[in-house]
Amino acid sequence: MAELNMIDTMGYGIHDMFARQARRYLPMPDYDLGESGAVRLTIYGGVVDPAYSRLLIQQTDLPLADVLALDRVQKQLPIPDEAITRLKRAGLIEGRKPRFYVSASVAKATASKADYIRTRAQDDEFYAKLVIDYLHQFGQANRAEIDKLLIDKLSDALTPEQKQRKIGNLLTKLRRRERILNTGSRGKPEWKLAE
Template identity: 40%
Template sequence: MALDKVQRRKPLSNQEEKELRRKKLIEGRKPNYFISLHVAQKAGDKAGYTKNKAFDNQYYRDLILKVLSQHSTMSRKDIDQLLWNKLPEWMTDEQRKSKVNNLITELKNHNKIVNKGSFKYSMWELVS
């Protein structure tokens, strides 16, 4: 019953959450729980699990760098379009925007990319 709540994205009580975690049936952080890998494999929802689990930040950073090496410049809108549907389904639009912003900031702070446009109309390029 509680596992059904997770799949329907309904809130869990603290007791239900503890029990499902103890049995290793769910993953994620409150309130964004999703079924565990083991359950997803048994239920035949491997793709759904991967969409919820997401990838690590390095995957997203590498993707941005790869596309920049192919196209030389990208606007923030281009980067959003690239990553938006690759981010976890449970994220809200605001969370996705923040995640993309954090990824861009990390790349900028590590001198991988530079903004050649303005603040409002950014054009990101690889650092030469």
């Protein structure tokens, strides 16, 4: 880089390069000083999806920093807190840290509407109807069968643990409303429709 006059070796050229790359959310190189007399440098490839970024720039009037941050969000990569604040205020991202996803307006501009809908939660009545229909059709179901029924229909924004909790909460709500009952044990439930 010094031979190509890309950086200043006498002053703060490397420091300036790092600062500029950090501000622009570009990947930072890693230095390994483990061997004496040698520095091993790892430079990562581009992380920006050019098609996604180009589409965002053409469809919106967003600054480049926001476009790059949104590119990281759609790749499920972390973004700085100040970018989170800015994008949330502008209504460009939804979700909670660390699992953000692009908002409906960004999904519409980038033709990723189906991906957006998969991250949105449906209302509990949708999931409850699936469970009730299953029990009406087959008479009973254990937790593994209900999990298999619902897991892939829950929001992609949820972690596997959050999906398990959501299903447990849904079953509890249905039981408290006396729509289903557990005829098995607490450890091995067998769910049936309430009479």
